Amino acid sequence: MKKQTDRLRTEKIRGQGPTEIFSEFAQKHDVAVNDFSKAIFETLKKDFPTLVFRFRKNISKKEINEKLNSVDSRLGVTLILQKGGIKPDGGIIEVKDKNDKWRIVLVCEAKYQGKDIENISKGILVGKKGNQVLMVAGNAIERSHKNINEIRNIMIDEKHFPYILFLQGSNFLTETIVVKRPDGTEFILKHDLGMLNRIDRLTAANYSLPINQNNCENILISVDGQFVMLQAVSIYTKATEWTVEEMLPIMRDVSLTSLKTIGVIE
Numbered sequence: 001m002k003k004q005t006d007r008l009r010t011e012k013i014r015g016q017g018p019t020e021i022f023s024e025f026a027q028k029h030d031v032a033v034n035d036f037s038k039a040i041f042e043t044l045k046k047d048f049p050t051l052v053f054r055f056r057k058n059i060s061k062k063e064i065n066e067k068l069n070s071v072d073s074r075l076g077v078t079l080i081l082q083k084g085g086i087k088p089d090g091g092i093i094e095v096k097d098k099n100d101k102w103r104i105v106l107v108c109e110a111k112y113q114g115k116d117i118e119n120i121s122k123g124i125l126v127g128k129k130g131n132q133v134l135m136v137a138g139n140a141i142e143r144s145h146k147n148i149n150e151i152r153n154i155m156i157d158e159k160h161f162p163y164i165l166f167l168q169g170s171n172f173l174t175e176t177i178v179v180k181r182p183d184g185t186e187f188i189l190k191h192d193l194g195m196l197n198r199i200d201r202l203t204a205a206n207y208s209l210p211i212n213q214n215n216c217e218n219i220l221i222s223v224d225g226q227f228v229m230l231q232a233v234s235i236y237t238k239a240t241e242w243t244v245e246e247m248l249p250i251m252r253d254v255s256l257t258s259l260k261t262i263g264v265i266e
Contacts (some may be wrong), residue, residue, distance in 0.1 A: 032110065053095050092106075202235060
């Protein structure tokens with residue numbers, strides 16, 4: 001039934017034009033963010049025909065260092081791996097500004113960690129001995145910090161930071177939920193359980209701002225009379241699967257904020 005629902009949803013989106021690039025498997029979390037980024041890319045080209053956009057899969061460390069060094073000669077001077085770089089899940093969307101310079105419009109990543117909800121609802125026990133209800137959370141999210149920091153580096157002189165991090169799974173709960181077992185009994189899944197929750201490790205990347213909000217515009221704070229500009233990730237999280245209807249408006253909203261901040265639209 002779920003496959004049929006996903007197929008019908010994808011066909012519905014296909015009929016809208018630019019988003020026809022969605023495949024039948026676009027609802028899978030590990031591929032959706034890349035497909036959706038490409039859909040937003042095509043939609044932006046259609047909605048703003050006078051602007052020039054490009055989509056890139058990765059950015060080299062060499063290019064990042066060159067940008068840093070152009071801002072301040074003390075920066076961007078260390079490079080060990082000549083072919084190093086970053087490859088965000090959703091790629092990078094850029095636009096040419098009024099001075100014909102490429103500016104970043106959108107960067108997206110998606111992290112799925114924690115199958116406790118699925119396991120409990122199916123009555124599956126976990127652990128080495130197969131006698132645990134909950135699985136201790138892993139650290140698969142650590143790579144996100146590297147990508148975030150490198151995008152900050154290449155956007156060091158920008159007034160916006162269009163980085164979206166979509167989180168899904170029991171390791172990213174923001175509220176306690178109740179999960180039903182196959183026999184009808186209920187299990188309380190606490191969001192503040194230390195062995196389970198890993199979201200605090202990612203809110204370190206957005207100064208612990210509220211979850212599920214657009215943080216694309218940089219924040220100015222005053223320190224000893226001097227202004228400091230903060231670039232915060234926009235973190236969106238769900239316990240269950242993200243749908244196309246939920247992700248696309250978020251990505252479009254952040255993209256439009258970028259275009260307005262860059263000054264290519266009003």
